[in-house]
Amino acid sequence: MGRLWKEIRHTPILWLLVLAPLVLVVHAAWPDAHTLLFLLSVLAIVPLATLLSHATEAVAAKTGDTVGSLLNATLGNLTELIIALAALRLGQYTLVKASLAGAIVSNTLFMLGASFLLGGLKFHVQDYNQASARLQTSLLFLAAIALIVPSAMAGADSVAAAPDFMRQLSLGLAILLILSYGLGLFFSLKTHREIFSSAEHAASDGEDVWPLNVALATLAGVTVMVALVSEIFVESVQQAAETLGMTPAFVGFIVVALVGAAAEMASAFSGARKNRLDLSVGIALGSAAQIALFVAPVLVLISYVIGPTPMDLQFWPGAVIMVLVATMTAFIVTNSGRATWFVGVLMLMVYLIFAMTLYLLPPKLT
Numbered sequence: 001m002g003r004l005w006k007e008i009r010h011t012p013i014l015w016l017l018v019l020a021p022l023v024l025v026v027h028a029a030w031p032d033a034h035t036l037l038f039l040l041s042v043l044a045i046v047p048l049a050t051l052l053s054h055a056t057e058a059v060a061a062k063t064g065d066t067v068g069s070l071l072n073a074t075l076g077n078l079t080e081l082i083i084a085l086a087a088l089r090l091g092q093y094t095l096v097k098a099s100l101a102g103a104i105v106s107n108t109l110f111m112l113g114a115s116f117l118l119g120g121l122k123f124h125v126q127d128y129n130q131a132s133a134r135l136q137t138s139l140l141f142l143a144a145i146a147l148i149v150p151s152a153m154a155g156a157d158s159v160a161a162a163p164d165f166m167r168q169l170s171l172g173l174a175i176l177l178i179l180s181y182g183l184g185l186f187f188s189l190k191t192h193r194e195i196f197s198s199a200e201h202a203a204s205d206g207e208d209v210w211p212l213n214v215a216l217a218t219l220a221g222v223t224v225m226v227a228l229v230s231e232i233f234v235e236s237v238q239q240a241a242e243t244l245g246m247t248p249a250f251v252g253f254i255v256v257a258l259v260g261a262a263a264e265m266a267s268a269f270s271g272a273r274k275n276r277l278d279l280s281v282g283i284a285l286g287s288a289a290q291i292a293l294f295v296a297p298v299l300v301l302i303s304y305v306i307g308p309t310p311m312d313l314q315f316w317p318g319a320v321i322m323v324l325v326a327t328m329t330a331f332i333v334t335n336s337g338r339a340t341w342f343v344g345v346l347m348l349m350v351y352l353i354f355a356m357t358l359y360l361l362p363p364k365l366t
Helices: 002-009 012-029 034-063 065-089 093-122 130-153 157-161 164-191 212-244 248-260 262-273 277-306 317-333 341-360
Strands: none
Touching (some): 002 012, 012 034, 012 212, 034 248, 034 262, 065 093, 065 212, 093 262, 093 277, 093 317, 093 341, 130 164, 130 277, 130 317, 212 248, 212 262
């Protein structure tokens, strides 16, 4: 573990790791200090995300960008899953759905767009595996269809007369989405893995890579801390948002989604700056697809056990439209397998349009 302590000593931003246990102490002593807990938890997640990105890069160097990006997306999405489980137990389905839809849109537009921008400012043109990006966007499009159908059917008179229909439909859709996600992994990692190999990049110039055991231990430990701090963040964010003048829609769709994905974003941005865009694209689109096809359906199934009532997949129309637009945007811009900084700017502009709309005129969440 000497390598880890050396990294912390020589990286000033990692000195903020002391804030992680401080958040837990403040939460235990002053649980009603919502604004203070909100600010401390946001600051604590930043160094945790940085450390997680270093560990993920070390694992990716041993396993390849395809497996490395999948591992990072999975560990990063544990935060969203734990946050959603806490809200699920309390029956806060509006917050659960807003954070899930926001995470899909944020990962697809903000994380991928910022990666293209940061990488493009350093490298003139960057290449990545087009087949991998197309697979992930295809999975996202399938998930968007699964969200459109319940929302489109909700206004029908026959559906209003049969309240069990939406629950049964959501349960069936959840099973189909999980099955599709599993088959997608089997396709990309087993039967056709040669198609999804990373694009060729320059080798790192004598970069000091962590040993695999140190990287895996760091990934596990930091993921737990991120989950704990993020749970405190969610408990305090609603009251703190009112104090800071933010709307509930903006908080659920934008703030919670961005903070929950901080660890993945750090890895994606770092990979783009090192001309490893396959890692960045895999993290951004892979994480979005995992949330849409695995995390959301799993929450539907778990709601039958821990929720006051079963959760359905009927999202408010604004969220469905944003998910569909984000998916189509990602499909269009990743069609060439090449990226420049201006492509990233265009994706970020689409995201900022959504953010500004939610901040000024939040839709009615149902």
